Amino acid sequence: MERYKISEELGDGTCGSVFKAFNIETFEIVAVKKMKRKFYFWEECMNLREVKALRKLNHPNIVKLKEVVRESNELFFIFEYMEHNLYQIMRERQEPFSEWEIRSFMSQMLQGLAHMHRNGYFHRDLKPENLLVTKDVLKIADFGLAREVSSMPPYTEYVSTRWYRSPEVLLQSSSYTPAIDMWAVGAILAELFTSSPIFPGESEIDQLYKICCVLGAPDWTSFPEATNISRLINISYSEILPTNLSDIIPNASPEAVDLIMQLFSWDPLRRPTADQALQHPFFNVDARIPHPRLHDPLELRLNNMESKPNLELNLWDFDTEPDDCFLGLTLAVKPSVPKLKAVHNGSQRMEEDILFCPSLKDHPEQSVFWSLLTPDQNGIHTPVESSLSLSFSSIQHPPIGVPQSAGFTIASLQPNLPVRQNYWLWPPPSSKCADGICR
């Protein structure tokens, strides 16, 4: 690892901390992911899902693993460096993405995903943070949870980030398929329009509840083997009516709404595959859709430093496979605890677990905000012992153009919820976000 000069930390995930680094031999800028657990044998390293999957998956829209280094029983992945992740980009913008931009991001994500699924893997943790972007080229990253399609169920309920989790995973269906990634694609597509998660569940039950609030009553027959079906049964449907998705995502074209609805099929078998989604009319519409500016006298600014969920780990989620990166990671496990911040008309700050604003003149509905703990930072230690490394061939990919832009507001995202959200989505550039990470 002495070839690499480590600079800033780029991210701190469940399995590892990611740093920007400079290769003093090749002058290349790379991203170094230092795994949190120790690795005493090479075999363990090569059996890691992330390594196994990325060695097989060579695609312009999948982040390139260039090298694996084991040094002092510590494991480092050397990735091609990407400038941003999609979450950061959404947070920093001052206006919504155009449908053209969304189409470009989505098409790249789906092409990477289609390649992955065709090659027998599914990702299992798709979310904006795991979509890396440089000069408008999007690449899927973080294959720590990637699973071979041919691997045998039952799978553990595991740990994908709750907001992007499919109903069959929430209901602990004994088997699931690449369709779980397609659910996450739907959630990400909706979020690209609104810059706010469409199903920001605070718990697994709340996650299902929020899904039902948008989609209406579930199709029970879609989950014949779900062990946790009671989670769904316990939700009182009499109080929940399905929502018109166009009301929730007013800036989406009918084609986009149709694609999102298909991706949000309760039945995993009815969700389009990545290849099928790429054939959807959404990708053939060339018109720019105007974005209605959504005004609201009460502008509540969500502090996005705390607006994303941590990866949620349950003790029973731990896989017994030796290649599971979570083994021995108890210190990295953080529960998702709501901690909320909002600004009323940019002046009055409030911070509590759940913030209700019942006294609003123009909006008698209550407002509620969600956010979660900030991950701890982890230092990196200079290795002292001998090291081994494994290199992978690299490829160059042509950039795909997406115009730049910048901030916007959005009104109610979930009209059927007993609460209503009205807030500024992204802090302006002047807000405290000094390191550009804001998590």
Ligand SMILES: Nc1ncnc2c1ncn2[C@@H]1O[C@H](COP(=O)(O)OP(=O)(O)OP(=O)(O)O)[C@@H](O)[C@H]1O
């Ligand atoms: N190749 C890269 N270039 C630049 N930044 C990167 C790269 N890979 C990862 N990152 C940054 O580091 C963050 C964490 O990386 P990654 O998701 O791989 O770690 P993890 O421990 O598996 O995280 P998670 O808890 O989401 O599973 C990413 O969200 C991204 O911001």
